[in-house]
Amino acid sequence: MGDASNITFITLDGFVELHKYRYLCFVIMFTAYVLIISCNSTIVCLIVIHRNLHEPMYIFIAALLANSVLFSTNIYPKMLIDFLSEKQVISSSLCSFQGFIYYTLAGSEFLLLAAMAYDRYVSICKPLQYPTIMRKRRVNIFLVLAWITPACELTLSGAINAERKLCNFTLKGIFCTNLVYKLQCVISGAQFIYGAAVLVIISLFPTLFILFTYIRILIISYRSCKTVRRKAAQTCLPHLLALINFSCFFTYDVITGRMETDITETVHLVITLQMILYHPLLNPIIYGVKMKEIYKHIKRLFCQVKSQ
Structure with missing residues (x-):
């Protein structure tokens, strides 16, 4: 539908039973958003402040947590407004922008995890060459590529989608994902292949690269001493947990967006809320508790707060 200014609006139809629980949902998700910002930002600040955490592994963790903050900020403010609104609508241009940021940051997540896997591979399998290979310049290149590569690839896809005419204006979701494809009148073969x-x-x-590197790490650590095996477990397990968690939710997003499914609206809403709730909260818990050096600084910070 369009208004006098010829702006096309899309109705977000994923807020099922919202009128019954809107205030409860708002309080829960607002609290979650505050926790996401606080927990992720705290660890990022600790890594920036303390020089002993200025190592490639912790720099990648800081980038990953900053990515989670951006990922959540792309979704939560608009979603919180929708919880309190009578009608949940979004302009087509803003919807396209939200979807672009969503998948750009999702792609950056995978690439950052791949960079972290490479860092762990070099650290454990080539420890003598580690300072030479993982120099500051190379780390910076990895960070830039992790954020720039998905953005460049999705810019073309976004430009193609912007030219597509919409025949349906009701999106079966609570924010803009690749479900927007189902609103288009025609999806060309070239568009599908490029996507x-x-x-x-x-x-x-x-x-696949992450799995390959961790298999190599597993083989090397199995053949090595107990100290190497402990180091591999302490540093690689958090990364694997983060990868498994994010991959499961991302796979669900792709399946529901590209294929016809029999999932009910209520189930889809619950899974979507879990996707934007668990992952950004799980990352700081995983890295804050499992990474020994970060955990030390978190404990020291809380002790200082209590003593004041």
Whole structure:
């Protein structure tokens, strides 16, 4: 539908039973958003402040947590407004922008996890060469590529989608994802192939690379002493947990967006809320508790707060 200014609006139809629980949902999700910002930002600040955490592994963790803050900020403010609104609508241009940021940051997540896997591989399998290989310049290149590559690939896809005419204006979701494809009158073969190629590059390839490096780490650590095995477990387990958690939710998002499913609206809403709730909160818990050096600084910080 359009208004006098010829702006097309899309109705977000994923807020099922909202009128009954809107205030409860708002309080829960607002609290979650505050926790996400606080927990992730705290660890990022600790890594920035303390020089002993200025190592590639912790820099990648800081980038990953900052990515979670941006990921949540792309979704939560608009969603919180919708919880309290009578009508949940979004302009088509803003919807396209939200979807672009959503998948750009999702792609960055996979690439950052791949960079972390490479860092752990070099640290454990080539410890003598680690200072030479993982120099500051190379770390910076990895960070830039992790954020720039998905953005460049999705810019073309976004430009193609912007030219597509919409025949349906009701989106079966609570924010804009690739469900927007189902609103288009026609989806060309070239558009579908390019979208699949982007998906493979920003998600499948990094995931396969991560699995390959961790298999190599597992083989090397199995043949090595107990100290190496303990180091591998302490540093690689958090990364694997983060990868498994994010991959499961991202796979669900792709399946529901690209294929016809029999999932009810209520189930889809619950899973979507879990996707934007668990992952950004799980990352700081994983890295804050499992990473020994970060955990030390968190304990020291809380002790200082209590003593004041």
